[in-house]
Amino acid sequence: MHSNPAKNHSLVGPEAASERTLYPYVTGTSVVAIKYKDGILMAADMGGSYGSTLRYKSVERLKLIGKHSLLGASGEMSDFQEILRNLDELILYDNMWDDGNSLGPKEVHSYLTRMMYNRRNKFDPLWNSLVLGGVKNGQKYLGMVSMIGVNFEDDHVATGFGNHLARPILRDEWHENLTFEEGVKLLEKCMRVLLYRDRSAVNKLQIAKITEVGVTISQPYSLKTFWGYSAFHNPTVGAEGSW
Amino acid sequence: MTKQQANWSPYDNNGGSCVAIAGADYCVVAADTRMSTGYNILTRDYSKICKLADKCVMASSGFQADVKALQKLLAARHLIYQHQHNKQMSCPAMGQLLSNTLYYKRFFPYYSFNVLGGLDSEGKGCVFTYDAVGSYERVGYSSQGSGSTLIMPFLDNQLKSPSPLLLPAQDAVTPLSESEAVDLVKTVFASATERDIYTGDKLEIVILNAEGIHREYMELRKD
Secondary structure, three states, X not given: OOOOOOOOOHHHOHHHHOOOOOOOXXXXXXXXXXXXXXXXXEEEEOOEEEOOEEEEOOOOOEEEXXXXXXXXXXXXXXXXXXXXXXXXXXXXXXXXXOOOOOOOHHHHHHHHHHHHHHHHHOOOOOOEEEEEEEEEOOEEEEEEEOOOOOEEEOOEEEOOHHHHHOHHHHHHHOOOOOOHHXXXXXXXXXXXXXXXXXXXXXXXXXXXXXXXXXXXXXXXXXXXXXXXXXXXXXXXOOOOXXX | OOOOOOOOOOOOOOOOEEEEEEOOOEEEEEEEOOEEEOOEEEEOOOOOEEEEEOOEEEEXXXXXXXXXXXXXXXXXXXXXXXXXXXXXXXXXXXXXXXXHHHHHOOOOOOOEEEEEEEEOOOOOEEEEEEOOOOXXXXXXXXXXXXXXXXXXXXXXXXXXXXXOOOOOXXXXXXOOOHHHHHHXXXXXXXXXXXXXXXXXXXXXXXXXXXXEEEEEEEEOOOO
């Protein structure tokens, strides 16, 4: 193929002509979620990274969708906001039927799945990993969707670094009958590991709970950390020639 | 800001192995339940087997999102077929439909590797095996997916199907009994799990015969 130099406004390179997300700008890191005795618990920190710069520190990445679902997002935050706009419209139009029916977590997850897959088919992906949890008619639901539409359900899920660092902990310690207190403790353990090891994690997080009764998204709070280990104070001791 | 991701790909390989064996009056279709991406396990309990009609099931590995889209499309097409003909689609008909559906996306393929198993109109076991763009063949047994390189030669060695070049054409169904076929499937998966990192966690076996559809499970290595 011959490229037409007049048509290619390549002052800033070939990317300038593209109108799709080529790579993410402001990103959120891991989301971790579990089923527990009465419903779903979800945790995410509030950092918004601009590349490796910590650009925003109060990004809410856990949102309520309709009455029965909770959505957590990692990845491009502007794409997440577009997803929220789409879902708001979906819920609104569903509500306008005024038939007493409402979309449950299973339906919302299925919708998200199709939305993500549809955009990947257009080669214009929504750059997110999404976690969807909820309870409806006594049924707990927890699922995930990736950028290209890969989706599944599980008893516990985690996006990004959480898949490497949190899920091994969850596989060891999760069980069906976790109480709310035990669940929060388990999520905080995961978030603390992520805070220590994931450079884009920040010590300001929210935990959300959804049950048959309703949703509560916690106020932002911090975890207690301990940096007093000697290896932290002098990390290069015993590593001669290191900085 | 510098580019973080090298380049975005619309495909992923979520791994998994599928096997189907046809007998004179049964068909066994099996797949593991692990779903992976790269070195990560996404979940240990994802069913790769989909019931398409009363006497027809499909086991698929490859890219999960494409597999799901394919399953939804076939389900919709099968519903239309039922409305038009007031009957369930036969397994050979579903086999042709699957081939056409895959080839329809020849230039942006479904990255899915399928085996279709079921009973034909005479109640005989049938297996169809595919590539991602729809070329297919009716065989006596087959394996697809990440562990197929380990499983297929083992099945060849144990089942020795007659050459498709023989004239007159020989029947491709295996001489095994139903329980022997189920045992063989369990053995090949236990073996594949030892060497293939994308195969493991749990084995789901679907058995079709005159009585209907029956399911059983066997635990596999989780490492």
